[in-house]
Amino acid sequence: MYAGSAVCGTCHADQAAAWRTSHHHAAMADPRPDTVAGDFADAAYDGPDGTTRFHLRNDRYLVEAIGPAGSPETYEVAHTFGIEPLQQYLLPTGDGRLQALGVAWDNRPATAGGQRWMHLHPGTAIAPDDVLHWTAPANNWNHMCADCHATGVRKGYETSTRRFATTYAEATVGCEACHGPGSAHAAAPARVRTTPLDSPATELNACAPCHSRRSAIAEGFTPGANFLDHYLPALLEAxxxxxxxxxxxxxxxxxxxxxxxxxxxxxxxxxxxxxxxxxxxxxxxxxxxxxxxxxxxxxxxxxxxxxxxxxxxxxxxxxxxxxxxxxxxxxxxxxxxxxxxxxxxxxxxxxxxxxxxGAPDACRSCHSDQTPDWAAAAIAGRFDTTRPAHFGAVFAAARRGRYDAEFELAAVARAPTQPAIVRGTALSLMAGYTRGASATALREGLRDPSGLVRLGALAGSTRWPHDERWRLTRHLLTAPERAVRMEAGRLLAPLMTTLPASTTAELAAALAEYRQSLELNADRAEAQAARATLHMDLGETGMAEAALHEALRINPYYLPALLNLADLYRASGRDAAAEPLLARAIEAVPDAVEARTARGLWQVRQGRLDAALADLQAAWRTAPWLASSAYVYAIALHSAGASEEALQVLAAALEENPGEPRLVQTASSIAREAGRTP
Ligand code: HEC
Ligand code: HEC
Ligand code: HEC
Ligand code: HEC
Ligand code: HEC
Ligand code: HEC
Ligand code: HEC
Ligand code: HEC
Incomplete structure (x- = not known):
């Protein structure tokens, strides 16, 4: 049970006094003259999409903003959010939702250009149906912000009514956000101690939930619990x-x-x-x-x-x-x-x-008129710069799908001196590779003591066919960390319906945990799309389709849901109905390779080769280094009779990606058919 910071402060005056000056204390607050930094004296902010006005009436802080219907509406500020260098405001929009207004108060000193209203996405008009609009899911406090800016949060989303009943022990980062629920300690301090934060590991575990990029998989984290039992952290993703x-x-x-x-x-x-x-x-x-x-x-x-x-x-x-x-x-x-x-x-x-x-470097953050070579030479002239190879070059190559990065990836993954998050990332990048060196690294990674390494290895294991994946990863269904169990379950889900029932108890248990995490995040298009994939894996097509529709109701422009629904239509004999979905996918993310490729292939199936070539060319132009987009485009060119152009596309891709087997094979067979020596 939580006691609240005020109770803790009655005995720990020094810590409480220091905490009251902290930004943790200001992470979330009721609007009052001493908490509101912004100018509410009938101030206005003019943006490309209209005017936002700020008023103070009878101690109520009011905001007139463009609402979901596109017309101005008045909202009362529910909470302030943050303090420095900026402060945001939470406005209630019904059904228990609080939304973070995109017009924020720049709280830097006036001399530094601050003390003004500003927009977090300046310069562009943001329509009410835009994913960036302040009323959109991306700015929803209940899911996106609450658990980092308050203590003991329960999201309380109810799927059937699509309403939130979000609760918290304390509005802001209180003592117990770091020390854990403390009412028993407060009642009998000599008898009941708080969770020790006296080692680097226990302390970091207490800060990690709020100071990391992660998704929540189970509520109720306390500093005594394992971070990976409640959160799935991001690796070093592109x-x-x-x-x-x-x-x-x-x-x-x-x-x-x-x-x-x-x-x-x-x-x-x-x-x-x-x-x-x-x-x-x-x-x-x-x-x-x-x-x-x-x-x-x-x-x-x-x-x-x-x-x-x-x-x-x-x-x-x-x-x-x-x-x-x-x-x-x-x-x-x-x-x-x-x-x-x-x-x-x-x-x-x-x-x-x-x-x-292509990453930035510290030197050129000031010496912006200089080249990286200049800065590198200035360092080499002063220090001994013989260093072991850095993982950055390998990751850059692997992100571009370079076939020849595989052995170096394996070396990074197996190096005991590399940090776990780096080794895990190397393993996760192996999904696109097939050779022995990386397979050995993956097999070792799946048995590594670090949860992050095993999570990365699971991501890399999608390269194996289901039966092999089952053999090599099923032990992780009973891993000590929920995040690992859940991920293993997710990736093995397609086996649920094919294995003998006597062998699936552990998989079923892991999937139950995975379903609970999807339920926790049921207000998100991401979770609904993931739920759809799980239903597909389990052969539940009707439920998959319903989940995809729910995803698109939440976010009509959510790319994976658009593409997966189009795919589901194709698989169930309704290919013609997929066109508006694919068109919307391209509208949502014009340079998304997947969307262009999907529509290109759809056009091929409709027998519209010219339109198909236009889409596949657009996909290839967006990422000419990707073997997959060059490959698909080249095949289409070849079937349209343009074998020379097809060979040029493949040659350019091979220059980027020497030796990539699929490119080599396709190029030789097209060359052979065209009567040229490969
Ligand atoms: C009634 C007075 C009292 C209240 C209320 C109280 N504490 Fe304590 N706390 C103590 C005393 C006394 C100790 C020292 C115990 C000892 O060393 O024997 C202590 C120790 C601690 C410690 C050091 C580690 C430990 O557990 O020994 C932490 C951290 C702590 N308290 C946090 C809190 C938090 C957080 C709250 C609010 C939930 C709180 N305390 C409420 C009296 C109180
Ligand atoms: C419950 C979530 C939560 C936990 C736990 C948490 N923080 Fe924070 N932290 C925040 C938030 C939110 C802010 C920003 C608050 C603001 O600007 O008003 C913040 C800000 C900070 C800042 C910046 C302060 C400044 O002056 O700008 C530091 C430093 C920090 N936290 C360190 C830590 C450390 C160290 C731990 C663990 C011992 C920790 N935090 C635990 C949520 C948390
Ligand atoms: C994963 C935890 C987390 C989430 C989720 C989160 N914040 Fe924060 N927020 C922080 C931390 C930590 C800081 C302090 C700066 C830092 O750590 O870089 C911060 C700082 C801020 C600040 C103050 C500026 C500053 O740097 O002090 C504002 C305003 C803010 N967040 C608003 C939001 C809004 C609005 C949302 C939801 C759309 C949100 N935050 C979601 C953790 C989070
Ligand atoms: C951002 C996380 C965080 C918050 C919030 C926080 N503490 Fe702590 N507290 C720690 C950490 C970490 C330690 C141990 C490391 C250290 O010595 O600083 C600690 C140590 C303590 C101790 C042991 C004596 C000491 O100062 O080292 C007491 C007592 C304590 N905290 C009470 C409180 C009280 C009361 C509050 C709220 C007013 C509070 N803490 C808020 C992280 C936090
Ligand atoms: C070796 C010292 C050092 C360590 C260790 C350290 N920090 Fe910092 N941190 C800094 C410095 C220096 C700044 C910059 C402060 C400034 O610009 O005023 C900073 C800034 C921050 C900020 C403000 C936003 C930002 O990112 O600039 C937060 C939040 C923060 N640290 C949290 C943490 C957390 C959480 C940990 C542990 C995981 C941590 N720090 C470990 C030195 C450290
Ligand atoms: C915070 C800004 C800043 C950063 C970061 C910075 N510099 Fe500088 N640098 C300056 C300024 C200002 C001068 C001129 C005055 C002086 O020497 O301090 C300068 C001078 C130099 C000079 C000598 C004058 C010249 O232009 O030939 C060299 C060489 C140099 N920097 C290299 C580097 C390298 C290499 C790095 C990265 C390791 C780096 N600097 C990082 C600001 C910066
Ligand atoms: C203008 C840029 C610049 C500034 C400012 C700077 N460093 Fe460095 N530092 C470097 C460069 C470049 C290297 C790499 C040298 C090498 O390759 O051996 C380095 C390396 C290091 C290393 C690792 C190598 C070693 O000798 O252990 C440490 C530790 C370090 N710096 C600490 C500091 C501290 C502490 C400060 C501030 C007092 C500081 N640096 C200020 C540029 C800077
Ligand atoms: C509490 C002690 C402590 C503090 C404070 C501290 N460092 Fe370190 N730092 C270390 C240790 C320990 C290492 C690892 C050196 C080793 O392996 O022996 C290290 C290593 C480094 C390195 C080398 C990194 C590399 O990859 O080679 C750099 C750079 C560095 N520190 C910069 C800083 C800077 C900048 C600050 C201040 C913001 C700082 N350190 C504060 C203890 C500290």
Missing amino acids: GLYHADGQIQDEVFEYGSFLQSRMHAAGVTCSDCHDAHSARLVLDGNAVCTQCHAPAGQARFPTLLRKDYDSPEHHFHRPGTEAAACVSCHMPAQTYMQVDDRRDHAFRVPRPDLSAMT
């Missing part, structure tokens, strides 16, 4: 992280910190951040020179005893921003227009890698 592991999308700190040598050595968040004020324990470079100094640090005997806070190391003018450790070792990304967040992987700047991966 779109979230650059190939070299640097932050790209909003991923918070956990996934970065797991990559760092500091984490491996036992450094933890509270070495730098006071847990209660959430401020740095020391200002500027001093937070780093706690350990990185000529005196070293007793806890970390392996540290080099060196003066880093000197031009000898940083080769810039002391005291300037260019001489700040964080400028080179924690480069920042800006989110929400004004919110700079620093990369917590604490890596050494690698402009030489950026040249290979």
Whole structure:
């Protein structure tokens, strides 16, 4: 049971006083003069899609905004959200929903351009049916925000009525968000202790749920529980992280910190951040020179005893921003227009890698007029830069589907010195490969002690046919972590109907947990589409179709649901009905290769070869390096009689991806048919 921070504060005055100054304390609050930062004195924000107005009437904070019907409506602010560098406002839109308004208060000082209303997606008109509109699912507090900005949240979505009855123990990140429910301790502190947070691992486990990119799979996390029993964290996926592991999308700190040598050595968040004020324990470079100094640090005997806070190391003018450790070792990304967040992987700047991966590098965040080669040369002139190979180059190649990346991926996955999140990512990238070296790495990965590694290996295991997958992954149906059990169940689901009933008890149990997680997220198009896939795997076509319709009711532009429903129509003899779905998929994401390819193949089935070629060409243009899109386009060209062009497409793809077997085979057979020597 939760007691609330006010009760804890009666005995722990120091911690409570520090906490009240923290941003955790301001994560969510009732609107009052002391919590509202924005200008509600009849202020207005003019955007391309209309005017948003802010009023204060009889102590009520009111917002006039464009509602779901496209006309202005007045809402009363339910809560403030965050404080610095920006504050958002939650507005009730009915059925228990709170939505985060896209017009936010820039709370930076006026001298820095702040103290103004701004839009989180400026410059474009956002229609009420747009996925970015403030009333859309992406801005829904109940699912998207609540469990990180409050304590003890229960989402309370009811599928049958499509309403939320969301509850929480405390509106904001209270004491018990980190210490766990504490009413028993508060009643008898000498007898009942709180969950210990006294080791790097237990502390990190307490911060991870809110400081990571993850999806919730089961509610009720407390700091004594295993993170992986309640959350499925993202690996270093394209779109979230650059190939070299640097932050790209909003991923918070956990996934970065797991990559760092500091984490491996036992450094933890509270070495730098006071847990209660959430401020740095020391200002500027001093937070780093706690350990990185000529005196070293007793806890970390392996540290080099060196003066880093000197031009000898940083080769810039002391005291300037260019001489700040964080400028080179924690480069920042800006989110929400004004919110700079620093990369917590604490890596050494690698402009030489950026040249290979296209990722940004710390040096050029200031020296933007210079090339990566310039920066790399400046470093090579000052330091010994003989280093072991970095996983970034391999991941960049694997993301582009390079056939020859397989052996190096296996080497990364098997290297004991690589962080678990990196090894897991390497394994997850093996799904598209088939050779022996990666198979060995996958088999080992499926038995690794780290849950993250096993999750990555499961993702890579989709390359195996079902019977082999069953043999190699079924032991994970009873893994200690729910996230792993669920993922194993999801990937083995197609076997449920074919195996003898006596062997499926564990699979059934894992699928039950998987279904519960889908139920928890039933308000999301993602979960409905996943539910549809599960129904298909179990041969329940009618229920699959209903789930896909529900997904599209929630988000009419959700690409996987559009494509899967089109596929289901084809499989059930209703191919003609798929066209509007495919057209909407292309409208939703014009450069999505899958959507263009799907419609191209649909056109082929309708016998419209010209239209098909147009779509398949568009797919290929979007990603000419992808073997699959070059392959499909080349086959279509060939069947349209354009064998020369087909060969050119294949030759270009082979230049990107030397030796890719399917490309080689197709090219030789087309060449042979065209009477050319392969
Ligand atoms: C009635 C007074 C009282 C209240 C209320 C109280 N504590 Fe404590 N707390 C104590 C005392 C006394 C100790 C030291 C116990 C000892 O060392 O024997 C303590 C210790 C702790 C510790 C150190 C670790 C441990 O468990 O020994 C933490 C963390 C803590 N309390 C958190 C909380 C939180 C969170 C709340 C609110 C849910 C809370 N306390 C409410 C009196 C209280
Ligand atoms: C229940 C979710 C939750 C937990 C648990 C949590 N945090 Fe946070 N943390 C947040 C949110 C939300 C914010 C942003 C609050 C805001 O800006 O108002 C935040 C902000 C921060 C900040 C930035 C403060 C600033 O001044 O900008 C730090 C540092 C931080 N957290 C560290 C930690 C550490 C360390 C732990 C674990 C010991 C932890 N947090 C646990 C949700 C959480
Ligand atoms: C996974 C947990 C998580 C979720 C989900 C989440 N936040 Fe946050 N939020 C944080 C953390 C942690 C911070 C502090 C900055 C950081 O860690 O990078 C933060 C900061 C903020 C801030 C303050 C700016 C700042 O950096 O201090 C605002 C405003 C905010 N979040 C709004 C939202 C809204 C609106 C949603 C839902 C659409 C949301 N957040 C969802 C964890 C979360
Ligand atoms: C963001 C997570 C977080 C929040 C919120 C938080 N604590 Fe803590 N607390 C910790 C961590 C981590 C430690 C142990 C590490 C340390 O020594 O700082 C700790 C330690 C403590 C201790 C042991 C003595 C000490 O200061 O080290 C007490 C008592 C305590 N907290 C009480 C509270 C109370 C009361 C609140 C709310 C007013 C609170 N904490 C809020 C993370 C948190
Ligand atoms: C609590 C001690 C501690 C603090 C504080 C600390 N570090 Fe470290 N740092 C370490 C340890 C330990 C290692 C690992 C070195 C080893 O393997 O012996 C390390 C390694 C590093 C590395 C090498 C990374 C690599 O991949 O080779 C960099 C860069 C680094 N730290 C930067 C920083 C920066 C920047 C700060 C301040 C924001 C900082 N550190 C604060 C303890 C600390
Ligand atoms: C202008 C950029 C820059 C600044 C500022 C900077 N560093 Fe570095 N740092 C580098 C580069 C480049 C390397 C890589 C050197 C190499 O390859 O050996 C490096 C390497 C490191 C390493 C790992 C190698 C080793 O010697 O252990 C640590 C630790 C480190 N820096 C700590 C710090 C600390 C602490 C500060 C602040 C006092 C700081 N750095 C400021 C550029 C910078
Ligand atoms: C070696 C020191 C160090 C460690 C360890 C560390 N941080 Fe930070 N953190 C920083 C510094 C420095 C900043 C930048 C502060 C600033 O710009 O004012 C920062 C910023 C943040 C912020 C503000 C938003 C952002 O990303 O810039 C949050 C939230 C945060 N840290 C959370 C965490 C959490 C959670 C952990 C543990 C997983 C952690 N930090 C570990 C040094 C550290
Ligand atoms: C925070 C901004 C910033 C970062 C990050 C930064 N620099 Fe600089 N750099 C400057 C500024 C400003 C100067 C000129 C004044 C001085 O020396 O501090 C400069 C000067 C230089 C010079 C000498 C003058 C010249 O242009 O030839 C070199 C070389 C250099 N930087 C290389 C690097 C490299 C390599 C990195 C990455 C490891 C880096 N810088 C990171 C801001 C930065």
